[in-house]
Amino acid sequence: MANFLQGKHIVLGVTGGIAAYKAAVLTRLLVKAGAEVQPVMTAAAKEFITPLTLSTLSGKPVISEFFTRNTGEWHSHVDLGLWADAMVVAPATACTIGKMAGGVADNMLVTTYLSAKAPVFVCPAMDLDMMAHPSTVANLRRLESYGNIIIDAAEGELASHLTGKGRMAEPEDIVKTLERYFRNAQCPSPLSGRKVMITAGPTREKIDPVRYISNYSTGKMGYALADELAARGADVIVVSGPVSVKPTQPGVKVVGVESALEMAEKSRELFPQCDVAVMCAAVADYRPAAPSATKIKREGNEPPQLQLVENPDIARSLGEMKQDDQLLVGFALETDHENENARKKMQRKKLDMVVLNSLRDAGAGFGTDTNKVTILTRKDNVSHEFPLKSKAEVAGDIADLIELLYCNE
Ligand code: PMT
Secondary structure: OOOOOOOOEEEEEEOOOHHHHHHHHHHHHHHHOOOEEEEEEOOHHHHOOOHHHHHHHHOOOOEOOOEOOOOOOEOOHHHHHHHOOEEEEEEEOHHHHHHHHHOOOOOHHHHHHHHOOOOEEEEEOOOHHHHHOHHHHHHHHHHHHOOOEEOOOEEEEOOOOOEEEEEOOOHHHHHHHHHHHHHHHHOOOOOOOOEEEEEEOEOOEEEEOOEEEOOOOOOHHHHHHHHHHHHOOOEEEEEEOOOOOOOOOOOOEEEEOOOHHHHHHHHHHHHHHOOEEEEOOEOOOEEEOOOOOOOOOOOOOOOOOOOEEEOOOHHHHHHHHOOOOOEEEEEEEEOOOHHHHHHHHHHHOOOOEEEEEEOOOOOOOOOOOEEOEEEEEOOOOOEEEOOOEEHHHHHHHHHHHHHHHHHHO
């Protein structure tokens, strides 16, 4: 695979937060990927990590003042801004985010930011209350409106020992985002700017106010696809059953639903505006015919009889609505006669492509971070078999084939 970071000039802005220690790993990874890294530190950042660490890892003297005091050498923020192919601010404290949003150019980092012509990636890191404060939220929105790319903070344990949103994105994920950015810039995907809908997760079918019928889907596969397609520039909306996973790519929209009926209604409403739809949700095929309005009590000797009725087949109804310029991709979760069943589903639901996963394969299907898929296409009747991979990598394989089909439509 091409290395899209090779030779790229990255200005790494480091500000004063505990996550500054991660800037060392980030520098190391970027240099390893072939990038030239110029660290720019605020005065506060130097309280958390020494300039010596970053200059050693980057092979460049750290810049932090407008000039070197003993020699009087001037550091041109304009030249630095023009040199950069990208600027990454990691970690970005609430203070620096505020200064960037307001144009408060009182240090080398913010002046470089204001002079930068290249894309700017901002990786917030702070305590959960600061992160949630309307001022921080508004400043981040403002940076987004300037075209900056926010690599969102994650949830987890924070330096304060509180748990919540505010952990800086992991250096590996920041590098991946940069790689994707440069890949898209150099070889734009045919899906760039296209509208993609993905159904993900399970559905819940109410028995009474406290019980439901559902399945083991966690949404991991569907959300990995959403992230992958968004990273290729698609405008992605996920129609999602109840899950705890979240998209990691900026810009992915999520519409939450609970039951198959709700998922069907939302999917049918959105599909006509979409170029591609991927049906990854594990939709309950049946629902209780008459859910009880009150909790069913343990009364009498006989257990209650649950009468079920059929749910709509969402993929099939979209297959009926599908126009020639739309692409419909389905999944098939099988336990036996895998290829035969998947092929039948592809025909019956008028899918252009079906992603088969079998519960007979260890590490495939529900809940795992991995999957093993075979992808069947209708037009050319081809079957592509893949080994066990992470769901993120499987999403990449599916996206590659969607791109191919989309180009050949
Ligand atoms: O969410 P994870 O834990 O990561 O697990 C991923 C997964 C196993 C859920 C995923 O990889 C997967 O296989 N999704 C489809 C599950 C499924 O319901 O398969 P199926 O063979 O029953 O359905 C075939 C196709 O019709 C699927 O595209 C399904 O979304 C769709 N369908 C099914 C029933 C229904 N009423 N409406 C539908 O749209």
